[in-house]
Amino acid sequence: MAPIAEVTVPVKAPATAEDPSYMPALPHKSLNIPVRVKPSPEEISKGRLNDANIKLLLSGMHRDGVVIIEDVIDTAHLDKINEFMVNDTEKELQKGDSLYRNFGAENIQQGPPLFPPEFFFDDVYLNSILFHAVTLYLGPNASWNMITGNNALPNGTKRQPVHSDAMCRHPPAPFYAIGNIYTVDASPENASTEIWLGTHLYNSEAQCPPRPKGDTNILDEFVEERKKTLPGIQPVVKKGSILFRDMRTWHAGMPNRSDKQRFMIALGFSAAWWHGKARFRVPAKTGTYERLMHGTKDHGIFPLMNEVPLEEYNQLRDAHDFNDSEQPSWDTEIY
Ligand SMILES: O=C(O)CCC(=O)C(=O)O
Incomplete structure (x- = not known):
């Protein structure tokens, strides 16, 4: 019997996330561009992303460690906070x-004002789209344990070294995410944060053992290698948007070449199963604690906070004392 000739059947390449016709809003990885999710007015009023935007958000977060959620905060609220911060x-x-x-x-380091109430805006501190993004990425019942901020001072000349905020021992899984909210339009000119897409996937592999405060933790050879392929980028982030990032993602503060300050709020959330030591402070007897408890309860977010006297709150709002490590509370809890 004559041998059967091998027949090559042309196979259409399967549609994948790397195929632009499959998810047009997901820029190809090689472009080194962050994913942008723009919720519709309907999603904003419901406080929930629709399925297409959930798919996009999770694709960006898992692939890049960063997504920009656009136009979810009233810019007039951010102007007001910015005014406070200029005086501060x-x-x-x-x-x-x-x-x-x-x-x-x-x-x-500067914390945004939770008090007086004229500076407390629900779309900044109780943003339901941000809360939805947190629970999608970290799972239900995430803790909220950080409120702080960074100010890139005007006429800056120095950049920060590339670093990750996750300097503690941590698992190779999403365990902590940060919502960064600029109070002005941010661009390379006024020090939008340099971000290195996809570097959250290195986890501790590219890090040296913990070092004294002030030193970076990312090994130079990894940075040099990454520079050749997917270097850090400074995105344009419009006021009113949130830069949502996995804490493990490499980034750096850049010089602000403008003559105005660039303030950026940072709200930090941990997965429910991560037993972090951090708590943020709220001024006691001001209604702030109650407002945060009530404003989070239907969103699967648990604020972990310490009430302190107002005077102490005012003194410590700008403190540089966030703790990223885990609290061992019983034997064998930490692997
Ligand atoms: O302000 C920024 O853009 C980032 C600052 C930062 O990463 C830091 O101070 O650790």
Whole structure:
């Protein structure tokens, strides 16, 4: 019997996420562009992303470690907070050389005001689209344990080294995410944060053992290698948007070449199963605690906070004291 000739049947390549016709809003990885999710007015009023945007958000977060959620905050609210922060900065700068500069760059730690109430906006602190994104990425019942902020001071000249905020021992899984909210339009000119897409997937592989405060934790050879393929980028982030990022993602504060401050709020959330030590402070007897408890309860988010006297809150709002490590509370809890 004559041998059967091998027949090559042309196979149509399966549609994948790398096929632009499959998810047109997902930029090809090689483009090194962050995913942008723009919720519709209907999604914003319901406080929930639709299925197409959930797919896009999770694709961006799992692939890149960063997604920009566009136009979900009233910009007038951010103007008001920005005004407060400009005055706060004047006070902070009076501390002179004793004021800690993050990584020695012109970048200082400052918390946004939870009080007086005229500066507390629900779409900033109780943003249901952000809460939805957190529960999608980290799972239900995430804890909210950080409220702080970074100010890239005007006329800056120095950049920060590339670093990850996850300097503690952590699992190779999404365990902590941060919602960064700029109070001004942010671009490379005024120090939008440099982000390195996909670097959350390195986990601890590219990190040196914990080092003293002020040192970076990412090994130079990994940064040099990554520079050749997918280097860090500074995105344009419009005021009113949220830069949502996995805490493991490499990033760096950049010099603000403009003559105006660039303030950025940071709200930090951990997976329910991550037993972090951090708590944020709220001013006692001001209704802030109650407002946060009530505003989060239907969203599967648990705020972990310590009430402190108002005077103490005002003094410590700008403190640089976030703790990223885990609390061992019983034997064998930590692997
Ligand atoms: O302000 C920024 O853009 C980022 C700052 C930062 O990453 C830091 O201070 O650790």
